[in-house]
Amino acid sequence: MQNAAAAGSSYATSISLLEHAETLRAQAVELAAIITGAANQADSALMPGKDTAALVKRLIRTRAQRTKFFPRGLFSEPAWEMLLELYAAEVAQRRVSVSQLCATAGLPATTGLRWLSTLEANRLVIRIADPLDARRSFVSLTSEGLRSMESFVDSIQDALLDA
Numbered sequence: 001m002q003n004a005a006a007a008g009s010s011y012a013t014s015i016s017l018l019e020h021a022e023t024l025r026a027q028a029v030e031l032a033a034i035i036t037g038a039a040n041q042a043d044s045a046l047m048p049g050k051d052t053a054a055l056v057k058r059l060i061r062t063r064a065q066r067t068k069f070f071p072r073g074l075f076s077e078p079a080w081e082m083l084l085e086l087y088a089a090e091v092a093q094r095r096v097s098v099s100q101l102c103a104t105a106g107l108p109a110t111t112g113l114r115w116l117s118t119l120e121a122n123r124l125v126i127r128i129a130d131p132l133d134a135r136r137s138f139v140s141l142t143s144e145g146l147r148s149m150e151s152f153v154d155s156i157q158d159a160l161l162d163a
Contacts, residue, residue, distance in 0.1 A: 020070065023069060052153060053088065053092055056087055056088040082115060086101065096138060097136050098113070098138075098139055101116070126140060
């Protein structure tokens with residue numbers, strides 16, 4: 001009797017996951033349409049600035065959508081969350097403190113600091129001490145990190161437009 005109940009529960013979970021996957025696919029199609037519209041408005045190329053900022057914000061929002069359908073820890077990518085947030089800040093021309101970065105990326109401070117060290121070791125980000133407050137540091141993408149993020153965003157645009 002328990003095996004039948006477990007099989008039924010497993011089947012229901014499989015159906016639920018398929019429904020969620022279909023919802024994510026529909027959202028990807030919607031995102032592609034949004035990007036296509038933005039590209040058409042900018043002569044088929046996203047220019048650094050408003051359009052790129054909107055694209056990055058949409059990317060961050062669509063990633064956050066996953067938690068509505070899947071367990072929060074299933075897609076944990078702390079380094080990627082931090083890079084996305086830093087790129088969005090770069091495009092918006094705003095400074096980000098270490099604590100702000102951890103909070104906006106949804107990371108506990110200890111996890112954020114550990115991953116920040118990894119990103120620094122890979123020369124993708126740099127920490128700069130706040131000259132007015134020794135307790136605070138700002139984080140930004142290095143030129144290499146910025147180039148990598150720009151290339152990634154360009155490749156996404158190209159891939160979605162070709163689909």
